[in-house]
Amino acid sequence: MISADSIRDIEPQKLDARLLVHVREVxxxxxxxxxxxxGINLEVREGEFISLVGPSxxxxxxxxxxxxxxxxVSDGLVTxxxxxxxxxxARASTxxxxxxxTLLPWRPVRANVELPLELQGVSKANWKPVVDExxxxxxxxxxxxxxxxxLSGGMRMRVSIARALVTKPKLLLMDExxxxxxxxxxxxxxxxxxxxxxxxxxTVIFVTHxxxxxxxxxxxxxxxxxxxxxxxxxxxxxxxxPRDATFRGSPEFGQAVMETxxxxxx
Amino acid sequence: xxxxxxxxLSTTSSEPSAVSKWFSKSLPPISALxxxxxxxxxxxxxxxxxxxxxxSPIDVVQSFIDKSPELLDAAGFTLRSSSIAFVLVIxxxxxxxxxxxxxxxxxxxxxxxxxxxxSTPVIALAPIIIIWFGLGLGSIVVISVIIAIFAVVANxxxxxxxxxNNLQNLFKLYGAxxxxxxxxxxxxxxxxxxxxxxxxxxxxxxxxSIVGEYMAGAGGGGQGGLGLVIAASSARLxxxxxxxxxxxxxxxxxxxxxxxxFIGHLLLRNWHESAVQHxx
Numbered sequence: 199m200i201s202a203d204s205i206r207d208i209e210p211q212k213l214d215a216r217l218l219v220h221v222r223e224v225x226x227x228x229x230x231x232x233x234x235x236x237g238i239n240l241e242v243r244e245g246e247f248i249s250l251v252g253p254s255x256x257x258x259x260x261x262x263x264x265x266x267x268x269x270x271v272s273d274g275l276v277t278x279x280x281x282x283x284x285x286x287x288a289r290a291s292t293x294x295x296x297x298x299x300t301l302l303p304w305r306p307v308r309a310n311v312e313l314p315l316e317l318q319g320v321s322k323a324n325w326k327p328v329v330d331e332x333x334x335x336x337x338x339x340x341x342x343x344x345x346x347x348x349l350s351g352g353m354r355m356r357v358s359i360a361r362a363l364v365t366k367p368k369l370l371l372m373d374e375x376x377x378x379x380x381x382x383x384x385x386x387x388x389x390x391x392x393x394x395x396x397x398x399x400x401t402v403i404f405v406t407h408x409x410x411x412x413x414x415x416x417x418x419x420x421x422x423x424x425x426x427x428x429x430x431x432x433x434x435x436x437x438x439x440p441r442d443a444t445f446r447g448s449p450e451f452g453q454a455v456m457e458t459x460x461x462x463x464x
Numbered sequence: 465x466x467x468x469x470x471x472x473l474s475t476t477s478s479e480p481s482a483v484s485k486w487f488s489k490s491l492p493p494i495s496a497l498x499x500x501x502x503x504x505x506x507x508x509x510x511x512x513x514x515x516x517x518x519x520s521p522i523d524v525v526q527s528f529i530d531k532s533p534e535l536l537d538a539a540g541f542t543l544r545s546s547s548i549a550f551v552l553v554i555x556x557x558x559x560x561x562x563x564x565x566x567x568x569x570x571x572x573x574x575x576x577x578x579x580x581x582x583s584t585p586v587i588a589l590a591p592i593i594i595i596w597f598g599l600g601l602g603s604i605v606v607i608s609v610i611i612a613i614f615a616v617v618a619n620x621x622x623x624x625x626x627x628x629n630n631l632q633n634l635f636k637l638y639g640a641x642x643x644x645x646x647x648x649x650x651x652x653x654x655x656x657x658x659x660x661x662x663x664x665x666x667x668x669x670x671x672x673s674i675v676g677e678y679m680a681g682a683g684g685g686g687q688g689g690l691g692l693v694i695a696a697s698s699a700r701l702x703x704x705x706x707x708x709x710x711x712x713x714x715x716x717x718x719x720x721x722x723x724x725x726f727i728g729h730l731l732l733r734n735w736h737e738s739a740v741q742h743x744x
Contacts, residue, residue: 300630304652304735317638345735
């Protein structure tokens with residue numbers, strides 16, 4: 199992470215153009231007085247893939263929800279796309295993927311993916327091409343009439359991701375989306391996620407406690423400690439995109455995994 | 465191998481015809497009924513009980529046939545008051561639930577009184593209702609609504625306040641209006657709960673109508689229904705007629721229930737566990 203001091207050296211306009219998420223000196227105290235987050239600073243630039251990794255209860259999901267505008271900060275400042283997270287401007291550029299697929303069970307796949315367009319008032323005539331494209335990208339074209347209960351956990355999560363991407367968000371926030379899936383499904387979805395990110399050019403902040411997943415996906419990994427949640431270290435994953443399954447066997451992968459694990463034990 | 469065996473079995477065994485399917489489903493209850501009727505007739509033959517104490521099944525059937533014009537008439541009236549009450553129960557019950565679920569304060573403020581209304585014996589309210597609405601259809605419907613509405617309110621409210629938190633967050637993130645959240649999220653989410661409420665209420669409005677007719681039926685104006693028939697035949701010790709009218713009431717209740725069940729099935733069959741046909 200670049201500290202607040204080093205930012206000043208860079209030309210402001212140029213910086214603003216690329217800075218998508220800015221979290222500055224954020225503290226978060228729960229109603230019962232527990233300090234959940236302390237002194238959080240985070241800058242995310244367009245095109246980055248950042249994972250927040252840490253033990254249960256370290257506040258990584260809380261931080262993600264704050265960036266999404268679903269929770270308040272106690273102190274500090276958060277901007278998304280240059281505006282407050284709850285602003286129309288920030289909301290229009292953000293999408294969130296929950297831990298569960300969080301689909302509407304009474305709607306078939308297509309209608310679930312259409313939901314964001316519907317809620318944002320996009321004219322109905324424009325839905326079909328966008329939805330067709332995204333269903334094709336996540337490999338669900340043949341399942342557009344299926345109801346969520348007819349799909350496996352992995353496929354439901356694909357629908358959830360398709361729904362998030364249908365608005366072409368600049369920023370994709372993901373809260374342990376693959377935590378409940380088996381390892382094979384998880385690895386396939388990891389590869390697919392990277393592919394989608396490249397095609398759609400989104401920036402991703404990804405919460406997980408799976409170190410291998412974090413290394414495979416991320417350009418940077420921010421490691422957090424528990425109670426109060428604080429950033430203890432950052433690991434840069436020095437491997438170019440696109441990455442495929444062979445990356446898991448490379449020395450860079452092993453190196454980043456080791457660094458991350460050591461920081462977590464710290 | 466095991467898989468092959470299964471598939472051979474399922475392809476060689478002929479599909480059961482609709483008639484034999486119906487037969488295998490209906491045989492147990494029909495045989496139970498036959499045994500029951502035989503026992504009933506037998507007890508009367510052996511014990512020599514008087515007809516006004518316990519009429520025989522044949523007496524009841526006879527009474528059905530003799531009194532069928534009156535019974536049909538009364539059943540028609542009961543069906544009418546039950547239907548009116550049912551529509552009112554669903555409309556009012558749903559509106560009340562939305563008000564209760566719209567705001568924690570309102571819910572806390574009003575819920576105890578809803579429970580109180582539900583717990584007050586209708587017999588204590590009947591005289592007041594009759595003073596206000598007079599004998600006949602008006603009072604009967606009001607009594608029926610009071611008896612049945614709580615099931616709709618309790619279930620619908622429960623459904624509306626049970627909406628999954630992250631689904632609400634999702635709607636919030638896309639800037640959904642409160643109307644959109646209501647129509648596209650809360651209402652469909654509450655639907656299975658609402659159907660449960662309708663099912664219970666469907667049986668209760670019939671009971672409520674008959675109780676209402678019993679207490680507020682107006683015989684002269686043809687506004688009596690089965691409740692009044694029951695009151696009158698009990699006063700005259702026409703026990704077999706009493707049995708026939710009780711049976712007619714039960715048939716109306718079952719008919720109502722089946723209708724609501726069918727509507728519920730149509731609404732939920734595609735997506736809700738309660739209405740989905742599983743193959744395993």
